[in-house]
Amino acid sequence: MFLIQHVVHGAIAIPMYSLLFQCSRHAPRTVQATQHSLLVSGECLGKQLAMFSAGIIGECTGYLTGLIVALTSLFFVVVLTSVGLETNYKVKKTT
Numbered sequence: 001m002f003l004i005q006h007v008v009h010g011a012i013a014i015p016m017y018s019l020l021f022q023c024s025r026h027a028p029r030t031v032q033a034t035q036h037s038l039l040v041s042g043e044c045l046g047k048q049l050a051m052f053s054a055g056i057i058g059e060c061t062g063y064l065t066g067l068i069v070a071l072t073s074l075f076f077v078v079v080l081t082s083v084g085l086e087t088n089y090k091v092k093k094t095t
Contacts, residue, residue, distance in 0.1 A: 008070050015081035
């Protein structure tokens, strides 16, 4: 189960950091580092909250339900991130 958690969180982290780098790159140069630090801190806090929630779900409903919830959330994060990046690229490309 520990290995699966690392795989799921790693798969979530890759598109999230791609999005964070893209957002920081488009920020004004004077606040890029600050914005990136705040976004990364929020992402890490969110990941810790997700791990805490996954532990509670796993203990209360069983580990199979926890795995299904984790994989479902992974699917939605990857889809939403890819749609957001694709939309941002199309907007950037047409202007």
